Each structure stands twice: as C-alpha cells, then as structure tokens.
Amino acid sequence: DIQLTQSPSSLSASVGDRLTITCRASQDIRSFLAWFQQKPGKAPKSLIYGASTLQSGVPSKFSGGGSKTEFTLTISNLQPEDFATYYCHQYYSYPYTFGQGTKVDIK
C-alpha cells in the first residue's frame, strides 16, 4: 500500500498568514493526489485534484503543487473559516489511501 505522510501533523497560525502543508508519498504517484478540508463535525470538502487543479467553487487562495512523491497545499491569507484539518489522498493505485491529516488551529 502507498503511505502518505503529512507534515506537520498540526500547526498554529494567525489570521492573514500564508501556510504550506506537505504530503510525501512512499512511491511515485505521478499527479494522482487530492486535498480535502474537514471542519469538526462536518463531512470533508474537496479542494484540489490532480495535485494542482482546484475543484469547482474553491477559492484561489488554495493552491496545490508537486508531483511524484512530494506535494504541497498552500493556503494564503488565512481566514477564520480556514481553520480545519486537511488531508491528502492518493488515487494512483489500490487501495487508495489518505494522509494522517494536518490540523490547523488559531494561534
């Protein structure tokens, strides 16, 4: 199985900050990587697929990058509604897998 390791596992940030979360895959997954946002008590929300393509309706403050084994999710101008847990997800090979999550909270 492909393992996805996110770093950091948690971070504290301030409103207006720009932050980057990293997701490392245990083998080459080309660009078959997605990012999701989940707020407490809510279902996940899809943000990005294909490593860098925004899902419909997702604001451009979110951006994704990378390929093969190293990927990033960057959030600019952090706002209160962005404090959440973020997951990366590979759909390159079965079984599909998720990273362990990165919790972003308010400093």
Place this chain on the structure above:
Amino acid sequence: QVQLVESGGGMVQPGKSLRLSCVGSGFSFSDYPMHWVRQVPGKGLEWVAVLAYDGRNRYDADPLKGRFTFSRDNSKNTLFLEIHSLGVEDTAIYYCARGRVVVGVPARYYIDYWGQGTLVTVSS
C-alpha cells in the same frame, strides 16, 4: 445541486450485519463512479471502496474483503454498502462520495462531492 444522503447507520451488536444506503440527487447518478470512505470519530479518513458506473467493477481495501458487499441500483440513484460480521473496529462514520474518472489504463477515480455521513456504532 449535487446531494448525497447516507442512511442506515445506528447502534448494532457485534456479529450482526448492517446495510447502508446513499441516495444521490442533482446529477445523473448512473454516469458517476461512487466511493465509500469511513472515519473513526476523532481519527483520520480511511478509503473503503469505489464502484464504477454499472457496479460491475469495484475496487476495495484488502482488509475488508469478504465482510463488505458493495452494490448500486442506478434506477433508484442509490449506492449500498452491506457490512457483515460487524466488529467494534467497524465503528465509524461512513461517507459516500461521488467520483470522477481520469481516463486511462487503469482508470482512476478522484472524489468531488461528499455526503454528510452516517454513524455506525458496534457495541454490545
């Protein structure tokens, strides 16, 4: 708008079976692959399976083989997940999610929309 509504969760005793449903609306259900993802409350996401459009092709996480039955009824816009011989390790929120295909060999399926989830609690 796209809506996915899961149902069928609840408290169930170990060893029993349970069938979860997911009804899709706001899109042509039969044109989309569908995923199941589960999450132990307070923990991370675990991918369970994806079913292709017609339900004939499906891929799932190996540890689940034999206890999970996946199906869909496109005439009713409904996805099903039946879990047999439930154990406490199956306690989780079960989400259905709509898939989008990336054409290729093999085809790959990413998620675009999620349902709100249904909680399954296995306890005696």
